[in-house]
Amino acid sequence: MKIKAAVLRVAGLKGPYRDTKPLSIETVDLDRPEREEVLIKIAAAGLCHSDLVAIDGERPKPMPIVLGHETVGVVSEVGPGVTAFEEGDYVIPSFVASCGKCEMCRIGRPGLCVAASDANAKGTLMSGGQRLHKNGARLYHHSGVSAFAEFAVVSEHSLVKIDHNIPAQHAALFGCAVMTGAGAVINTSGIKAGESVAVIGAGGVGLSAVMAAAAAGSSQVLAIDINDEKLHAAKNFGATHVFNATDPDMLSKVKAVTGGGVHIAIESAGVPQALELAFEVTRIGGCTVAAGLPNPEKKINISHFLLGAQERTLKGSYMGSCIPSRDIPKLLNMYRQGNLAVDKLASDIIGFDDLNEAFDLMGKGGALRNVLVP
Ligand SMILES: NC(=O)c1ccc[n+]([C@@H]2O[C@H](COP(=O)([O-])OP(=O)(O)OC[C@H]3O[C@@H](n4cnc5c(N)ncnc54)[C@H](O)[C@@H]3O)[C@@H](O)[C@H]2O)c1
Ligand SMILES: [Zn+2]
Ligand SMILES: [Zn+2]
Structure with a gap:
């Protein structure tokens, strides 16, 4: 045809x-x-x-x-x-x-x-x-x-x-942005209620992660981006705090507001600096999840020492670690109930x-x- x-x-x-x-x-x-x-x-x-x-x-x-x-x-x-x-x-x-x-x-x-x-x-x-x-x-x-x-x-x-x-313009987003962002929080990070979450890169994937973190009962949901419009938008999706990644004092502000860093950081910007930042904003024992996908040759620079000595974890997340037949209906249900x-x-x-x-x-x-x- x-x-x-x-x-x-x-x-x-x-x-x-x-x-x-x-x-x-x-x-x-x-x-x-x-x-x-x-x-x-x-x-x-x-x-x-x-x-x-x-x-x-x-x-x-x-x-x-x-x-x-x-x-x-x-x-x-x-x-x-x-x-x-x-x-x-x-x-x-x-x-x-x-x-x-x-x-x-x-x-x-x-x-x-x-x-x-x-x-x-x-x-x-x-x-x-x-x-x-x-x-x-x-x-x-x-x-x-x-x-x-x-x-x-x-x-x-x-x-x-x-x-x-379900209106098509909403349903479509469950095929990638929502599965990826919400799945990174719910499946990959293994979040528990009361934990704090930072999302670095507040686009379609990142804002889905922000919504899922809020729905999962996070104590604080931080959105970090280089674009102030995205940060403004993130507040409408459940972000409790927003930070511009270009602010030179951003890291110390994040540490101060979270009492030493977040439990979970989701990188959804697709640039190595954002993943490095995600690692830096986590606390002792914290978990960093990489959902962004830059060129395969790109490398990151993180503290080998902190990864070991503070038992931090660094995990990849593809398709939000979802099983689509299990997770798309589950995420649609959260949407119907007003939680996404x-x-x-x-x-x-x-x-x-x-x-x-x-x-x-x-x-x-x-x-x-x-x-x-x-
Ligand atoms: N892992 C997966 O299964 C999967 C699925 C879909 C998309 N992705 C990837 O996830 C990433 C995000 O996708 P999207 O569609 O949400 O993109 P998007 O363009 O909608 O959003 C990206 C956001 O990152 C922000 N950003 C850029 N550089 C930044 C930096 N240094 N620090 C903080 N924020 C920064 C941008 O301002 C933008 O708001 C891309 O790399 C994409 O390829 C991965
Ligand atoms: Zn996609
Ligand atoms: Zn197979």
């Missing part, structure tokens, strides 16, 4: 993207779903920093590629062998499918599925196939999703069925023609979470 999609053909173009247009809006071909695959009509797709790093070249992807990996859609056709989904189902794909057979899937860590991670790196679906093409040339899939499009073919093993009554204000996080609804400019805004640290409605 012919569909409209946003294709990235060249990474690393100079901005403003409004003028250079790295994402070209094209009519491309999408094949029908094959075995254990599902065709979905995209209802909404959030813009994530992990799309921006593909555009600016920070994290190189196979090209050309159809970006977008945070979405919700309606099943319009199922491929052979699919029994768990049918036409009309409202579904959220996770950006890592789960083979159910590899060691990581078997121990309950599907975000690290070996087969899906391998496919994501290659820009294929988990089957190894590519369903997107144009004029005979294959286009790559972004994280098995490719949601900046009218339709997508995805593995059925990435899908979670949800209730129809994802409605406030979804800022503007945009169309295909606004995509490039929206990534200019994200590059400047502006906008909370723009959502494409194709």
Whole structure:
């Protein structure tokens, strides 16, 4: 079938993207779903920093590629062998499918599925196939999703069925920002009620972490960013204190207000300095969680001594250490009960023609979470 999609053909173009247009809006071909695959009509797709790093070249992807990996859609056709989904189902794909057979899937860590991670790196679906093409040339899939499009073919093993009554512009965000940010707090950090939390980088992922920390009964929730607008916004999501990371006295202010540092720090900025800062703001015995994803060559500089002598921990968090079939319904329930204000996080609804400019805004640290409605 012919569909409209946003294709990235060249990474690393100079901005403003409004003028250079790295994402070209094209009519491309999408094949029908094959075995254990599902065709979905995209209802909404959030813009994530992990799309921006593909555009600016920070994290190189196979090209050309159809970006977008945070979405919700309606099943319009199922491929052979699919029994768990049918036409009309409202579904959220996770950006890592789960083979159910590899060691990581078997121990309950599907975000690290070996087969899906391998496919994501290659820009294929988990089957190894590519369903997107144009004029005979294959286009790559972004994280098995490719949601900046009218339709997508995805593995059925990435899908979670949800209730129809959740507005698409909110539901989409559970596919990445909410799973990642809330999951980093609830799953990866192992938070206990009464602990203090700092979130470094208050974008879509970070504000989800702020909301989850508040919902989990944190004593204090600190938001730290370099952008004052984000800090202002963070207060509406449950932050009790906000700090600008560029303030030279920030560290001593954080130590003073928390009595020596926070129990848990979540890094969600995607730059090494932010992870170093996250480590520095934790207290003795504290836990630092890295959720940001910069270029794979980037390194951090932290105190080896403090890690050992103060029994601090440093953990990575991918997809919020979530099991999507367990955690998406749980997080949606928190949203329904008013404990995750994802409605406030979804800022503007945009169309295909606004995509490039929206990534200019994200590059400047502006906008909370723009959502494409194709
Ligand atoms: N681990 C995962 O599974 C996963 C999933 C999604 C996104 N990510 C990554 O998480 C990060 C955040 O994604 P997002 O979509 O929320 O991004 P975003 O662009 O919406 O937000 C990033 C925020 O970090 C702030 N920031 C930048 N430099 C900073 C610094 N030095 N100190 C403090 N704050 C700083 C920005 O001002 C911005 O508010 C990215 O690296 C993204 O690739 C990881
Ligand atoms: Zn994402
Ligand atoms: Zn697996």
